[in-house]
Amino acid sequence: MRDTDTETPLAVAARSSPWTLFCIFLRLGLTSFGGPAAHLGYFRDEFVRRRQWLDEHTFSDVVALCQFLPGPGSSQVGIAIGRLRGGVAGAVAAWLGFTLPSVLLLVAFAYGFTSLSEATSLLLLRGLKIAAVAVVVQAVWSMGRMLCPDRARATIAAVSAIAVIVLGAAYGQVASIVAAGIAGAAFLKSSTEVPSAPLGMPGTKTGALACFAAFALLLFGLPAVAAYLHSYPLDLFAAFYRVGSLVFGGGHVVLPLLEAVVVPRGWVSSNAFMAGYGAAQAVPGPLFTFAAFLGATSAGHPSGVVGALIATLAIFLPSFLLVGAALPLWGELRAFASMRRAMAGINAAVVGILLAALYDPVWTSAVHSGRDFVLLVVALVLLGWWRVPSWAVVLLTAALAWWVV
Template sequence: MQTKASKLKRLFEVLFVSTRLGFTSFGGPIAHLGYFHEEYIRRRKWMDEKSYADLVALCQFLPGPASSQVGIGIGVMRAGILGGIVSFIGFTFPSVLALIIFASFLHTFDLSDAGWIHGLKIVAVVVVAHAILGMANNLTPDLKRRAIALVALVTTLLWQSTFSQVTVIVGAAFIGFFIYRHKLDEKQTPTYKFPISHRIGYICLSLFFGLLLLLPILREVTAVEWIAMFDSFYRSGSLVFGGGHVVLPLLESEFVRAAWLTEEQFLAGYGATQAVPGPLFTFAAYIGTVINGWQGGLLATFAIFLPAFLLILGTLPFWDSLRQNAKIKGALMGVNAAVVGILISAFYQPIWTSSIFQPIDFALAAVLFSMLVFWKLPPWIIVLAGAIGGLLISYI
């Protein structure tokens, strides 16, 4: 039984660690999973490797920003619902604040060719490579699972669409179910006592679907601008599979075509989002600020992330019992192997292809990888070294 003091200590611990990650996690959702794996699993051991992989697989199934949902899930398991909330706030706040400021001053900056940003992209290459090596060793120990990972890699690399990852994961679940349903020598998966009841889970899932149906009706009936904004951001956050980049066409359709902001403003904000750490979904903070000031930025952030919150809180109460089922465990073994393949695919496109252009880029990546893996330096030092290295490369 935890005391109030120990619960409060855990909350502050979650807030501190997630905020530090919020300031240093560059490179997009796949890179974020690498940062989480390094900080939460390798260093702090808040979860075991398999439970982390299962959580990643669950969040890949759900629409919304997968890395943010993984962070929320880890926070919930560490310090309850409040832990999930502070984990989200810590990881998201730095980029939201930066983008709200950028929305007012971005026209005076041109960050697209900044050398330190290129260095941060190379940091993302290093972090993802390290995460993939660790996950591959644990999740693809036999030839069958390596074959599943290879098929997932090739499929998602050659078929890049909104539904490719979901299709691959579902297919891998079926394959894993049939191959491993009778496997008896797997170690028992550790169980977790979630501080969320099934009743809370049902309420969250009901709210998710209820808002998805009700908000468009309220928008038509009231014609209130704030409700229209909330509806557009909520639907964008509810209907996205495959990570933050997939939300861009939805946001452009909702706001540029509807003349809420210009194409130039949209693209400028997208460039700024690439320059800040944290989830790409915080692009909504920029759009909301352009439309209705900082209040609009906060509303947009709340609206686009609310579906992710409701879905992860709605599914976590049922997650542990499902993954303890022998047949479900077989399916998860297949899914986890597929996730490795998907990570390798995302490592190449877009992370590698947008970061490593010349031999000196690869040389910097090799140095940073050695600092992280062999010298075991903290991730924030790697981020700082990468930014400085990218800046020096720009002058060569």
């Protein structure tokens, strides 16, 4: 039965201009190091804690929804926030601001414009990774206190973390969210329900179905059209669109799919692929922008800037269509009491997924020695107690990593 009597307005009704959203996400794109889990920490700090555009439960709803969808999870959260605040134009502005810095850096790397020695680059990357650990620790702790206040939801979070570690990110995330939703709807009490307020999402069911139809048509139709026309640009677009449509888990999970697409076809050599992968880890923003490097260095024509543009648009386009299809329907489903109980379980699972990501790859790739742990403690104190902005902590930790070597 629908519970519409208890609905209260949510802090997403206000609108922001595309330019405002672009500037906010551009700053995040310049400073958001550490991969998808860290990006969610930056988003939460910016839009829940500092700007209060979303409440904790709504932010977690959006994160949970994007975990269901294939593609880059953190970028999809950014697209969803942009859509909530500024419609379609806001979604494009948010994505462009968050993605542009890493695209430009990777295209520059593809052209060979590197000014730092390998040793200095490794030291800076070390500091950036440690700062990312601190950001994720703070996000997991804060979200855990809010979304797992009782034994039942804390248990769901723990089981979800174990599932992701045991099964891997691609399967563990989807399995834990589905299982947590079923468990929440069946076993959680009404007192654990999330607020029933609507997301305030503009759009209609017709628009949602149109987005999904376009997604499916491009997924299945583009390869056939590219093969018929023998067009390399269309083949390049179709290949990267397919990767963006089918990869679950985001981040590092996309790498084997990309390698299987570009290396066997001779578009990019294995050595160039690994060099670009290393560069993609060293820049802020989404790892999916690795597609820009691959498009720029492709052996086909066009390559360079045009190739980077084709590959980047192709790999992110499925995210726009899937978010456009899912958000209006998600808002409808949240009106049901059983779905809100399921969301309480799913939100707990999101905490567990972030906890698993905190261990691997965030912690395992960053903390290797006592010095690394000292830098992590400094970053945590600055973030948690001194309230230093996350971008400043990132820069300071990178500088300290170089200084204390």
